[in-house]
Amino acid sequence: KNQVxxxxxxxxxxxxxxxxxxxxxxxxPFSNLRWYKQDTGRGPxxxxxxxxxxxxxxxxxxxxxxxxxxxQSSLHITASQLSDxxxxxxxxxxxxYKLSFGAGTTVTVRA
Amino acid sequence: xxxxxxTPKFQVLKTGQSMTLQCAQDMNHNSMYWxxxxxxxxxxxxxxxxxxxxxxxxxxxxxxxxxxxxxxEFSLRLESAAPSQTSVYFCASSASVxxxxxxxxxxRLTVV
Numbered sequence: 001k002n003q004v005x006x007x008x009x010x011x012x013x014x015x016x017x018x019x020x021x022x023x024x025x026x027x028x029p030f031s032n033l034r035w036y037k038q039d040t041g042r043g044p045x046x047x048x049x050x051x052x053x054x055x056x057x058x059x060x061x062x063x064x065x066x067x068x069x070x071x072q073s074s075l076h077i078t079a080s081q082l083s084d085x086x087x088x089x090x091x092x093x094x095x096x097y098k099l100s101f102g103a104g105t106t107v108t109v110r111a
Numbered sequence: 112x113x114x115x116x117x118t119p120k121f122q123v124l125k126t127g128q129s130m131t132l133q134c135a136q137d138m139n140h141n142s143m144y145w146x147x148x149x150x151x152x153x154x155x156x157x158x159x160x161x162x163x164x165x166x167x168x169x170x171x172x173x174x175x176x177x178x179x180x181x182x183x184e185f186s187l188r189l190e191s192a193a194p195s196q197t198s199v200y201f202c203a204s205s206a207s208v209x210x211x212x213x214x215x216x217x218x219r220l221t222v223v
Contacts, residue, residue, distance in 0.1 A: 004153060041216070041217070042216055042217070043115070043201050043203075043214030043215050043216050043217055044154075044201075044214050045214070046212070049211065089153070089154075091153075096161075097142065097144075097159050098156060098169070098170075099156070099212070100153070101153030101155075102153050103151055103152055103153050104153070
């Protein structure tokens with residue numbers, strides 16, 4: 001069973017609108033949680049990294065939140081742009097050299 | 112540009128053929144990784160190299176071998192390709208403290 005579950009699998013939003021992606025994890029112990037953006041045909045690119053003591057972290061129009069008690073994280077995209085069309089992957093660090101990856105949420109932004 | 116370079120970008124193999132995927136990074140990172148990405152699944156670790164001269168198995172190492180040629184280069188070899196190895200392969204690197212992985216653009220491999 002995957003230790004990192006993301007929802008929804010995919011979503012379509014209109015340009016300029018906001019959206020929120022969810023991530024639930026069961027990894028324990030937990031040291032940090034990351035969100036990556038993966039454009040089609042490209043490798044993942046880091047958006048945010050949060051430790052268990054951080055509740056929120058922003059990177060431009062992307063804001064990630066973390067609730068370590070409920071083991072939930074979210075990624076909020078504000079004022080979406082066409083370039084935000086991509087897969088967004090939630091990743092939890094398991095140990096020094098192992099990350100547990102979610103399957104990703106595919107976001108499509110339409111004009 | 113600094114980063115992780117993978118070659119080739121695309122490859123089609125026949126069952127039983129062998130090939131080596133190449134990966135090089137120019138960021139002076141100590142650690143390097145090979146992942147595979149399959150539809151509907153998260154990336155899975157095949158092998159990693161914590162530092163030059165060391166390699167270790169990840170979650171799905173069967174059917175693969177690796178070589179950490181030097182600090183810059185980390186190759187992945189398929190000795191006898193199988194259709195189950197059809198996937199997109201990503202190489203990544205990180206500094207000693209494994210924050211902020213940098214990924215290559217991937218190799219799309221099809222085994223027929």
